[in-house]
Amino acid sequence: MASDGTAAASASRKDDHVRLAAAQRREPATRNDFDDVELVHHALDGIDASEVDLRTRVAHWTWRSPLYLNGMTGGTPKTTAVNRELAVAARETGMPMGSGSIGIALDDPDAAAGFRVIREENPAGLVFANIGVGRSADEARRAVDLLEADALQVHLNAVQETIMPEGSRAFSGWAASLEAIVAASEVPVIVKEVGFGLSRRTLERLRDMGVRLADVSGSGGTDFARIENARRSASDYAFLIGHGSSAVRSLLDAPEDGPTPLGSGGVRTPLDAVRALALGARAVGVAGAFLAPAVSGGAAEVVAVVRTWTSQLRDLHALFGAPTPEALLTKDVLVHGGVREFCELRGID
Ligand code: FNR
DSSP states (O other), rough: OOOOOOOHHHHHHHHHHHHHHHHHHSSSSOOHHHHEEEEEEEEEEEEEEEEEHHHHHHHTTTEEESEOOOOOOOOHHHHHHHHHHHHHHHHTTTTOOEEEEEEHHHOOGGGGHHHHHHHEEEEEEEEEEEEBBBOOOHHHHHHHHTTTTSSSEEOOOOHHHHTTTOOOOOOOOOOHHHHHHOOOOOOEEEEEEESSSOOOOHHHHHHHHTTOOOEOOBBBOHHHHHHHHHSSSSSSTGTTTTOOOOOOHHHOOOTSSEEEEEEEOOSSSSSHHHHHHHHTTTSEEESSSHHHHHHHHHHHHHHHHHHHHHHHHHHHHHTTSSSSTTTGGGSSSOOOOHHHHHHHTTTTO
């Protein structure tokens, strides 16, 4: 992700992120806000799984399914190997894939190969380049060119920067940077968080800047507050663990006239993906849950996991009587617990 600091420090950070994020996945699954979202069971509403069409329209593309592999890594020998496994899995499953932040390769051309592997392994696939806000429009274009990318993810990661010892604490230029990147980009721009959510106010600001796609990437999954605290000698920012908004809350509070919302952050199972779609996400991004199999078993294990998820996603559509992902928007959803309280506070029906 975005950084100051030396190339060596950036490289070791990338390796730490993968190691610590994969370790989070080995812990028992924790509760998150998706558990407070109930698709009401109507015992006679089911349809045939063979009737389900998972194809999903996002911007001008039609994806095979609503799932995509969210931006994670690249740029060091270890993370290049991870990217290769992920890219092969993306190719084999036809799943769109984001790279990790290409900033490290803009500062250090030697790191570029660790990102180019994503395109080399998947020449015909849908690939997103990824860059941190604060970069110039020219740097954003170079990131897209490096991957011959179909879209550009720009990440907003103020909480992470705050906790990172080498992180930036100068955020006032971000809006202007983002506006310049969006205005100059020749490919669609997806603005995303990295696990702290996008509030209604942020989504409205993005809309006003001309952003058409926003990935809310909320809390409850990979937690960069925990990861960055673990990288510090003292966990001095431990109080920020759990900070931010979940994808569930961000999606519920998203403005109707805002950017098309993509849902990610804390998606643990195909049921979470269905819940995100029912709350308005046009597509669903998964990072940590697909990283863990890449680290433990390589591309073959990721392919197996993605195929299982896709098949179960189809089955869940049949169970809930939804012939398409968009049809989930019409299904009865109840919210409980903290999510319900959030809806009451925000005046959401
Ligand atoms: C990430 N994420 C991320 N996001 C981004 O925009 N640029 C980046 O460079 C990275 N780097 C990164 C590394 C690793 C190891 C992980 C696991 C994640 C954030 C990611 O795209 C996503 O927003 C969050 O991880 C939340 O989703 P999950 O993990 O809960 O599915």
